[in-house]
Amino acid sequence: MKPTMTVKLKKSIPAKAIPITVVDRAAFQALAPTLPDATRHWLATVGFVGAPDSHALVPGADGRLGQVFAGVSHVAHPFALAALPLALPEGEYRLEAGLALLPEAAAMSWELGGYRFDLYKPAKRPPATLWLKPGADAERGLALAAAIAATRDLVNTPAEHMGPAELAAAAKALAKQYDASYEEIVGDALLKKNFPSIHAVGRASTRSPRLIEIHWGNPKHPKLALVGKGVCFDTGGLNIKPGEGMRQMKKDMGGAANALGLATLIMALKLPVRLQLLIPAVENSISGNAYRPGDIIKTRKGLHIEIGNTDAEGRVILCDALAYAAEGKPDLVIDLATLTGAARVALGAQLPALFAKHMDTARDLVDLGLKLDDPLWHMPLWAPYHAGIESTIGDIVNTGKSPLAGAINAALFLEDFLPRDQDWLHVDLFAWNDAPRAGRPVGGEAQTIRTLLAYLEQRYSA
Template sequence: MSKPLSKLLPVTCIAENELAAAPLSDAHRAWASANGFSGQSGKLLALPDGEGGLAGYAFGLGAAQNRSALVTGLAAAALPAGRYRLEGEIGDPTLAALGFRLGAYRFDRYTKAKERPELELPEGADGAEVERLTAAASLARDLINTPANDLGPDALEAAIVKFASERGFTSRVIKGDALLDENLPMIHAVGRASAQAPRLLDLSWGDPAHPKVTLVGKGVTFDTGGLNIKPGNSMALMKKDMGGAANILGLAHAIADAGLKVRLRVLIPVVENAISGSSFRPGDVLASRKGLTVEIGNTDAEGRLILADALALADEDKPDLVIDMATLTGAARVALGAELPPLYAREAGFAQSVVEAGMAVDDPLWILPLWPGYDTMLSSKIADVNHISTGGMAGSITAALFLNRFLDPETEWLHLDIFAWAPEARPGRPFGGTDQGLRAVYGALKTRFG
C-alpha cells in the first residue's frame, strides 16, 4: 500500500527588509514582524494557519548583493520532511530548485535514514538539468563521505565500473604489475605498499567523430603520507583524498546525461598511499610514462605522481581538451581557503568562461598562474625534476607546474586543485564531502560543446 502524500506547503522567499511587499496575508506579515523576521539570510519561520496547524514557512533570502545563487539550500537544510513549493522572490527557477535539492542532501549510509524534504518543481524550471546536477553532486558527495574501510581501491574500482556500465561507458582496468607492463610506473610506485593493488580506470563514451575531451581525477582512497607520515590531525580527513576522482565522475555523469557532443575519456588512477616494506621512499628516483625521471622529495606529495602518468597517457590520444581535478595541495587552502579552489590553465579564454559559469551557480573558482619563474624550484641534481619545490612558497603553483611538464605544450589543459570538503555548511552544501568545480566546468563545456 502506497504511503499517503503529505500536504504541499508553501515556502515564501522574502528578501531582507522586503517583508511589507511579500506575498503574505496581513496576519502572517504581522506574525513575521512580531517574531523578528525581516528576510534575514537563511532564517526560516513557521507560519500558523489559525487553527493550530501549519500554513507554510517564510524564508529569508538576505540582501541581494550577498545572496548565493543556491540560497534556497538553506531552507531545505532546515525544513522537516514533507512536500514543499517555493513562492515569492525565487529568482531563476532552475537555480532555486537546484539549491533546494542540493541543500536537502544527507549522507545516511551509517545512520538510520531520515526522510528528506521534497520540492515541487517551480514553474519554468529545467527539471532535467536540476535532476542531472543533483545526481552529479550526490554521486561525488557519497563517494567522498564514505570512509576508506568501505572505499579502498577495490571498492572504488567497483563503483567506477558500475558507474560506467549504467551510463553506457566502456571501461578498462589496468591493475597491479600490469601497470608496469603498460608503462604507468609512478601509479604503481605510489600504490604498491597497500594490501589492495594500485590501478588505472580508463572509461570512454560518445561519438568518436566529436571533439576529444579527457577528464583525469586523483583517486587516492586514503593518504597516510607514506613514509613521510602525516600527523594525526592531518590524516583524519584523508578519506577525501579521492575527491578529485569523485568530482570527475560527477562531471562525467552530467556530460553524458546532457548528451554533450564530445568524445569523452575518463582516466582515474586509484591507489592507497599506505606504509609497508614496499613503500616508495624520499630520495627515490622514479621513472615516468613521459620518460622524465622524478626525484621524490616527500612521499606525502603522491597525488601529483599518479596524475602525471595519467596525464601523459591522456596526452598521447591528442585530445582537444584535458581537465584534471585533484585534492592536491594544502597550499591552495592556505592561499584561497576551503570555498575557493584555484584553477590553472594554458588558455585564458576558456578558463575565464569556466570561472564565469561557476560564479553564476555558486561554484566559485579563482585563476592562479602557471608562473614559469617558479619552474626552477622543481630542479633536481640527480633527476630530470623533483616533484616538490625546494622551499615552502607557492606550493599550489609549483604542483601545477610539475603536472604541466607531462603534457605537450600545445595541449589545452585545465587543472583544478580542489578541497572537496565543506568544513561548515553553506547554501546548497551540507557539512562534509562536497562537489567543487563540477558545475563550473560543466556549464562552460555545455556552452562550448552543447
C-alpha cells in the first residue's frame, strides 16, 4: 500500500525535520548524564523520565522547537509513537539517536496515532508528519495501519450509511482492488440458493439481506475460509433490546469489518493461500414478517433451529455461512463475530474470546497475541454444555437453557454446523474501544487481525 501523508518514506530525510529522540526509562537514565546541561535541566524541570506515551518539547537556542524526547515501553510496541502525531505541533519530524524503533512499529504507530473518524466532523488540525526511510518493514507497518484504519471506519460509520448494501459495496471495492472475484446473493435469492437462516434474520428489514463472497489466490494453495458476522444494525428483533443495549449496535457488523481488514492484509501481503471471504450481511429489524421467538428455521446444513430469542441472531446467520464454507473443504475456517455479551462480561472490551478445535493452536495464538500486543484469550469448547442448547422440537436452540456460559454455548452452536474434522477458529470480539488509549480512540477497532495474520504467515510459510 502507498504511504499516507502522516508518514512519508524517503531515502534522504529532510534536514529541516525536527529530531525525535526515543527512549524508555532505562535508556533515558543512561542518556541523561551525556546531554548538554541546558537540555538535561529542562527535561528535569518538565518531569520527563522516559515513561511510555510521554514526550517533552525541548527549545532550541532561537526559542523555536529544537528537539523532542519521546518515551516508549519497548522498540517493537505497535503503538510506540501513537501519542505524538496529534500532540506535537504541526510540522515534520524524524527519528534520531536514542532507541532504534523497529520500522514496522514506527510506521504503524505514527500512522494510527493520527487516525480520526472525520466523516461527519472535520478534524481541527492535521497530524504531524514523520519521515522514515523506505523499506519492506516500514511499508508493512503502513499496510497494517491502513487495514486497521479501514476496519475502524466501517465500524464507526452509522447504520444509516452502513447497511447491508453499503457493506457489500465496501467488499466489492476491495475485491476489485486486488483482482479478486466477487459474488453477492441478495434478498429472496437467498432462499433459492439455500441460505434460509440468513434470509430469516434479515427479511424484516427494508434493506435486503445478502451473502457477500470474495475469492482470491492461487487454486494450488491451501484454502482458507474467513467468515465475518455482518449484522449492520441489531434492534434485537421482536426480543427488542433496551435503549442502552441498542445504542452502539451499528458496531454489530464488527466481525465483518475485521474479516475485511484481515482479508485486505492477506491479499496485500500476498499470502500463499486460496482465500474465500464470506459475510452474511443483514439488519435485524422489526416488522410484520420478522422472525419470532419459538419459530423453527431450517438451515443450509439441514438442521432445524428453534429460536429461543431473536436477539441471538448472529449465530443464526453465521451457521449458513459456516456450512457453506465447509462444503469447499478448506484447510482452515476462521470466523470473526461480535457474538455475545457473555464474552465481554468474562473478558472485557480488550480481550476477544478465542475458541479453537486444537488446544495447541489456541495456546500458540494466545502467546502470539501477547507478543504482538494484539491479544485474545482461549475459552473452551466444553462439550458437556451442549445439552443446554438442545431443543425438544428442533435440532438445536439458539439460546442456552440458563444465562451461564453464554459465549461457550454460542461457540458450541456454531460448531454443530461444521464437520467434526474441520479445523476452525472462532473469535468473539468487541470491535470497539470503550476508553481511549494512545492510537486507539473511543470507537470502532480492529482486534486480533495482526495476530491472525502472523499466525497465518507461520502456518502457510513457503
